[in-house]
Amino acid sequence: xxxxxxxxxxxxxxxxxxxxxxxxxxxxxxxxxxxxxxxxxxxxxxxxxxxxxxxxxxxxxxxxxxxxxxxxxxxxxxxxxxxxxxxxxxxxxxxxxxxxxxxxxxxxxxxxxxxxxxxxxxxxxxxxxxxxxxxxxxxxxxxxxxxxxxxxxxxxxxxxxxxxxxxxxxxxxxxxxxxxxxxxxxxxxxxxxxxxxxxx
Numbered sequence: 001x002x003x004x005x006x007x008x009x010x011x012x013x014x015x016x017x018x019x020x021x022x023x024x025x026x027x028x029x030x031x032x033x034x035x036x037x038x039x040x041x042x043x044x045x046x047x048x049x050x051x052x053x054x055x056x057x058x059x060x061x062x063x064x065x066x067x068x069x070x071x072x073x074x075x076x077x078x079x080x081x082x083x084x085x086x087x088x089x090x091x092x093x094x095x096x097x098x099x100x101x102x103x104x105x106x107x108x109x110x111x112x113x114x115x116x117x118x119x120x121x122x123x124x125x126x127x128x129x130x131x132x133x134x135x136x137x138x139x140x141x142x143x144x145x146x147x148x149x150x151x152x153x154x155x156x157x158x159x160x161x162x163x164x165x166x167x168x169x170x171x172x173x174x175x176x177x178x179x180x181x182x183x184x185x186x187x188x189x190x191x192x193x194x195x196x197x198x199x200x
Contacts, residue, residue: 040185042070055124060108122152132167157195
């Protein structure tokens with residue numbers, strides 16, 4: 001059935017949930033979730049982006065763009081948004097949907113290359129929908145640390161997950177963690193973890 005959907009002449013009109021499910025079947029480890037984030041979760045993630053801090057906003061794993069839409073609705077100019085997506089199908093869709101947003105196809109875990117090629121100033125925020133718990137803890141810790149190094153002082157690394165614990169505990173790094181309440185409107189329920197470097 002998924003093969004038929006991929007080749008269907010009306011594939012551009014397939015709902016995002018089906019697109020996401022198809023990506024999950026193709027590569028469940030990379031996709032992580034079987035459905036896009038809910039608008040309520042996306043709005044909560046975007047609410048942590050500081051409106052008064054200049055610099056780019058980096059989105060990791062935008063998928064079908066639910067969080068991207070919330071970031072723009074939060075007041076972030078599209079020209080400030082850099083979205084890094086692994087799936088070429090999602091990359092094409094994001095470029096079509098979000099005029100002005102810079103969408104690059106790449107692996108967020110190769111953060112040094114992304115920073116070298118695309119980031120020229122301190123980031124105002126990193127918003128991540130990556131399925132971090134599918135990776136070993138050293139990889140999660142390394143990615144979060146590299147992102148925090150690229151952020152302006154006090155700027156947030158924003159990550160959601162379905163887990164009871166943060167992707168990397170506070171005791172294992174030079175950062176603080178702020179935790180949201182459970183977003184029960186998401187399926188499954190999720191919450192947001194906000195990492196920041198202490199400002200001395």
